[in-house]
Amino acid sequence: MLTQQLLNGLVVGSAYAVFALGFTLLFGVNHVLNMAHGSVFMWGAFAGLYVVQAFDTSFAVALLVGMVAGGVLSVLLDFAAFRPLRRRQAADFATILTSIGANLVLLAVAQKVSNTTVMRFPFEFFPIVMYEFMGLRIQLLQITIVFTGVLMVTALVYALYRTGFGRRIRSVAFSGNTSRLLGINAELVNAEVFFVSGALAGLAGVLIGVAFNSVHYLMGEPLLMQAFVIIILGGLGSIPGALLGGLLVGVVQSLAYAYISSTAADAIAFAILFFIILIRPTGIFGQASAVMRVQRR
Amino acid sequence: MSTATNAILRLEQVCRRFGGVHAVNEVTLSVPAGTITGLIGPNGAGKTTVVNLVMGLLHLSSGRVLLDGADISRAEAPALAQAGVARTFQNIRLVPHATVLDNILAGYHRHETAGFWANLLGLPSARAEAAAHESKAVALLERFDMPMLAEHRAGGLSYGHQRRIEIMRALAMNPRVLLLDEPVAGMNDAEAASLGQIFRDVAAEGVAVLLIEHNMRFVTSVCSYLYALSSGRLIAEGAPDAVLKDAGVVQAYLGT
């Protein structure tokens, strides 16, 4: 039923939104397109699954571990792949290439570690509780996912706009040089943003891993492509854009999977991305200055 | 008021706002052909903004810019360059890993006549044109006393050399209007003097030169007319000696 699919789409979309949020933060503040973001997501899921399998922990702990693992991995990624380039002020695509290289490494290690199998959470890891509400069937899991997503996003937005930490981040996003002149340690802020972005990705990883009960080393790749669609649709570097975009893509994808084939749905997503870039590259909320060539401003 | 009759470049009541701040506020000035007109003012007065407004990097909030009577307020930079307006930059902007010669040769782009296919396939017409431009570039290098540096990588040369390369690139365009943004900054008097002579020669060929500078000695030695800008407004204009003695100008610089 349509509304049921819409609901499913919103649930999945909220996890996508969290993932895309981390991605857009990185672009907005550090001006990098982190092609390894999908692997951070995947390793977060791996970490969450590991603690559950090894220590029989609860869902909350798994989430926490996933976040921490994602954050730490993301910072390591920064040190290994992006920081050396920042020092040299290298061209944009250099960061794309190093992150692709880093992604290859992360994927290969994950493949080895997991033996290319699809891993699952223990049976009934998350209690299967179903509610009936206005003719719709909602699982406790779905509520939890949405709730966690909303909680994280609220916390992030609060941190960004109401704390000193957030002010420093917004300052560096606006201008790294100016921030340095004001005494802000831009490198530290960069690392902090990588951590936050990675934590969000890791969180989304555990959420999606539990929601579909499937954890495998390639789980992050299609998500990265969708993240592109999401942040371009919402506007590069825009937070409300990433949220709105994530929900939209989640809904559209759910509907498409239900009513058309999945491969066609993918093609539609990319075609939409392509046309958005051609017609309105700034997306819904993005800034126009990020797009235009040298011309009168 | 300088004679507007033979002015090639003219700004009329040009304004540029950034938010609530007037970076350039109702500036009217004329740059006649054959002379060097100076634009001075303390840092942040809006001098480079004026150049950017003329050169197509900024929209005018109001007013107009005229080139030989034609309104160029909305023209984009490539069209302006094709029309013969050249500029140098406050921060040196060269291609550092290209040779000095290649950097200068870029300035001849405006004069390309060999067709696209000729250049693509290396046909004789393109080769001939390239050779002609190259000999002109070498002549420029000799005029600036740097012919032996032709093959050097531009990025590895001294600041003084790099400034000259930028000026040579602008001259390669054979411009009608030359906007010089602090061309002798950081140079000693001897270097500045030799550049000043070159500027005088260029102006004598009929080019309208607008010179932005902080070096007052240099300004007095080469400019025949001066405009003084402060906080976006013109506060004085006239012969260099008079302007530099103007109370308002002195106050703007010393801030008392």
Next chain:
Amino acid sequence: MIRLFATYQSVFDQILIYSLLAMSQYVVLRAGTFSVGSAAFAAIGGYTTAILSTRSGWHPALAIACGVVLGGVVSAIMAFPLSRLRGVFQAVATMALVQVVVTIALNWEDVTRGALGINGIPKVATTGWLVLIVAFVVALLHVLGRFSIGRAMDVIREDETVAVSLGMSVAHYQRIAMILSGLLAGLAGGLQACNSYTIKPEDFGFTLLVNGLAMAVLGGRTSVWGALVGAAVLTTLPELFRVFADYRNVVQGALLMVIIIYLPNGIADTLFGLAHDRRVRRLVTGLEPRAAAVSDSGAGSEVTR
């Protein structure tokens, strides 16, 4: 012995074909365009060639020519909107384009036979022809780079603001670069089809995109030899890495990172740069017969005006 030669010959063929793809990528990078869509145009070229030569029975050379033209046409259509955008958007848009093309190839089964791919393509792109074609293209790009088009692209790539103040139309040159890139990629795709009997959709996916980009960057963005060097290195490396077996991807990924970070200008450009600097130093110290020796440090020569 013959088998050994055969294996090396196929690697050599691959290097030549990949070098065309790398050159396709090099052309756009030189003009400062961040288009990474060569894989898409290679797919168009490859499938056009395959379909025309197998199903329609065209002569393979004609089929390849058609593939080239179609690659150029599609890239020309894309070039106009793409030239209005800046870096990251061009990259993302062309990445999406690659995915779209692969998905079309997978799903338009009537024409492309979907995931099965197209078989039985006559192998006419033999080593001899490949060498000739690559040599011709290298010569063409070399000439292109030496005159005003190449110089304009260099300025546009380095500093767009300077480029426009010199009168260069940035969009115009980026469009030229993109169309040329599409033609070259179409050629690479067509030759690949006629060299390997079969083509499948996944041959032209994200992996090919990354490979082409890595070869161009590794070799060097400003000289056409860079594409050749990059293709040679990155095609032979996996063969050498066979010994790493499972960890091959790890090593490849790590190598990509290391090279981008520590050899940013690419192999060929760095070598050319060193050679150029050495020649200039010899000029200055009088080892080579040219103008009188002079120092280039300090505030210029004596002013005698």
